[in-house]
Amino acid sequence: MNKSELISTMSARSELTKKDSQAALSSMLAVITKSLSEGDQVQINGFGTFALSYYPARTGRNPQTGAAIEIEGANKPVFKAAKALKDAL
Known part of the structure; x- marks a missing residue:
């Protein structure tokens, strides 16, 4: 949808x-x-919680050259479904 x-x-x-x-x-x-x-989380009872999760910096690779690159840490949105939503599915 x-x-x-x-x-x-x-x-x-x-x-x-x-x-x-x-x-x-x-x-x-x-x-x-x-x-x-x-930086706040949003909780909707019976549906779930929207929050931020911090992913720390890490070393990655450039797929074209194979060179090591530093990937910065970042806050990423996450969603955790409530028990009522899980049960409905």
């Missing part, structure tokens, strides 16, 4: 128009993104 299909499904399951569903989804994604960029 892509974003436009998600918006259509949200609109069909609620009393919102597609335009309102798109605004709601965009707002939710913006809030999650802002919270993660500030």
Whole structure:
């Protein structure tokens, strides 16, 4: 399912128009993104938790030349599904 299909499904399951569903989804994604960029985690009961995980710096290889390169450490978003979501699947 892509974003436009998600918006259509949200609109069909609620009393919102597609335009309102798109605004709601965009707002939710913006809030999650802002919270993660500030270092906070976002927990949605019954669904799961969005958080940041730090991956430390490491040495990698350039696939074309085989030369060793240093890959910087980075915060990456992770999602952990709640038990209720796991049970529903």
